[in-house]
Amino acid sequence: MAEKKKEVLLKIKDLHIEGYSDEEWIEIVHGVDLTLHRGEVLGLIGESGAGKSTIGLAAMGFARDGCRISGGSIEFDGMELTTTPESALRALRGSRIAYVAQSAAASFNPAHKIIDQHTEAPIHYRIQKRVEAQEDAMQLYERLRLPNPHEIGFRYPHQVSGGQLQRAMTAMAMACRPDLIIFDEPTTALDVTTQIEVLAAIRDIVDQFNTAAIYITHDLAVVAQMADTIKVLLKGNEVEEAPTEQMLGSPKEDYTKSLWAVRSFQRKQKPRPKGKAAVPVVSVQDIDAAYGDVKVLKDVSFDIYAGMTVAVVGESGSGKSTTARCITGLLPPTKGKILFQGEELPASYKDRTKDQLRQAQMIYQMADTALNPKVKISDIIGRPAQFYSGLSGGELKSRVDELLDLIELDPSKFYNRYPPELSGGQKQRVGIARALAAEPTFIICDEVTSALDQLVAEGILKLLDRLQRELNLSYMFITHDLATVRSIADEVVVMRQGEVVEQGPKDKMFKPPHHPYTDLLLSSVPEMDPNWLTTLLEERGVDNVGEAANTGGKK
């Protein structure tokens, strides 16, 4: 192993990549060097826009449409990829260098069975016949601990869960036993419990076949589990590179240190207001809900008091967002009631008064899709102010200015701009301002930071915290990220399969004893310790990881 590692597989020197925008070529990667030995895993880390994926794809001699490799050299196993003709490059892809994408659900072709997509490359390269390739695929599925390895490949992608698809994609990358795999944020879209099994599977298979890998992510704790070496990138430049232990223990550059420090924001936990006068702002009482005939919520109850943040956590499909839809009246519950400051709200938003509607606002996960790209920022924020408060003309303008100030965006700069011109964090701020424009007392934040980089997310959390203090807002904070819960929640509600599993003040929830499911969630959050995954897998036992443990119910 140690011998093998010395052989250089990939050597990138002074790589420059340009992107085409506004009718000119702009450099987006400014001279990055990279050396990767056989069997070695390099972690590429940085925020969005750092050029991680672009560099990862360049290692395959590939540039996305609208991008071009403009300088430097990429040497893969003695072959100079920048001067190799396209047809020869194509012959490398899928056979000697493979790619694992962020969202397996989007990267598997919905029209073909999983196994047919798996065997495509081996058949195309005439490495194996169809039957052999299928048998090999089943063996890989088994190795990656997919359930029913002999049958699962014959399903279509939409018939398989996200975590399983991600493992199937890793298996697909292995189909031709490549020398190098590019993992492009392979677990970012997954729940923590699912993430573990994908991480374990990836690490396992990379070890077994001595495959070299470039592991791209923005999650430091994840990269700490996977990589031998970590390289930090910022806006297309290298910040620093060091072996994992050294990088975690003593980062040299200020930027790296700031990345490490992100998870430090924590606000003081507030207790519930005491006394008989204290009525919860929102009280969800025993609600059931269903989509058609499918029951999705069962006996969900919790209270949210004034000025407090209640975090609702759970995996995707646990009913977090559905509960929010019930509270806002978008999905009338089939049973139970929702009280607002002690008064029962009509089940459907159609029957609620304007004032009831005004009191509860929402901020969404994808600011990109939640803001109409063709509407000016001033109109996006101004419309609810106009609708609920009846403002117009100069009053409306000064209110919009005030709201823009509140979310720390300069009114003179942003008043007349459109959402596509804004960064992700700025868009999310506009989403917050739109919610505030109605002057609500209660805001539902649905995964508001999960699409953002850590530094940007931190800014949003701080902003939400400040607004809560200044305006005495109550938040229902839906998230699957327990680090976020740690930093801002007062109380925590844990949901699973449409039911509340456990709830209570945060300090209690993070201290044992827990409900087994809470325990599973908590222990699944990656930690910076490079040995965390290994230790965890040993504790849980190989067959009791993630979904497997989850379906077992008890640990």
Place this chain on the structure above:
Amino acid sequence: MGDILSLVAKRLGYGVITLLVISILIFFAVEALPGDIAEAVLGQSATPETVAAMREQLGLDRPAVIRYMEWLAGAVQLDFGVSLITGDPVSSAISQRFANTLFLAAYAAVIAVPISIILGVIVALLRNSIFDRVANVLTLTSISSPEFFLGYILILYLAVKTSMFPAIASLRGDMSFVDLLYRTFLPALTLVLVVTAHMMRMTRAAIINLLASPYIEMARLKGAPPWKVIVRHALPNAWAPIINVVALNLAYLITGVVLVEVVFVYPGIGQLLVDAVSKRDFPVVQACCLIFAATFILLNLAADVGAILTNPRLRHPK
């Protein structure tokens, strides 16, 4: 599969309702036309007595609603009444003409659909190349020119100047199938030129629309050559819009061919409709309209079902 059958049954039900609504519209629209049918039939020489007798004979003295019911009951059994001009049953007059129209439409479709889809795939593959632009310009030119103009151009070059094909597509009962194909080639070619552009451009757009999908990038990163990326990875996901445009164009081939029939003197249903309108042969007009409506509804239904059948999510539920 049970889901799909019930879905098809549901769509068929909607289709029947739509057709019913259309039958009401057609009947009362014809009813609302100015002038009296009896007078129109009898012409200038009519005396009030003969008009009254004619009205009674045609049943026009009874309320419109009752006549509609009778007409509908007949139409369900494919009995559309009697032609006012010839006195023959409408259905027998129409059936041969409609069969001719269907033949011509099928002829054109068999050529046009594969050509436009294959061409669409090729221009998607060679997008923004010279071939793409030339194909676009040519098909756009053909779709933008009026059909009669295209027809005359074809007659000029393929019939008059070179006499490769007959200019007039007259049919006789004793013609062989090959002869039939030969004689109707020019009208079929005209129709092909008219419908190809639409289908080809939709195929191209539907495929190019998908090229930014992550699974297309994945296919490229697996080393699939460009034609395979398009044919194997993009096309199967592009069927729904393509099928819809194909169905619309097929409907057009049946219902919109009046001009082509006139130019080539082809005995189709379009000519029959035009004749009937000018002669105020209302039972024939009503029957033709109803058949056109049914064609549209059926083809759109077929497109819906086709789109469902090509969607793996609906074909293979969880």
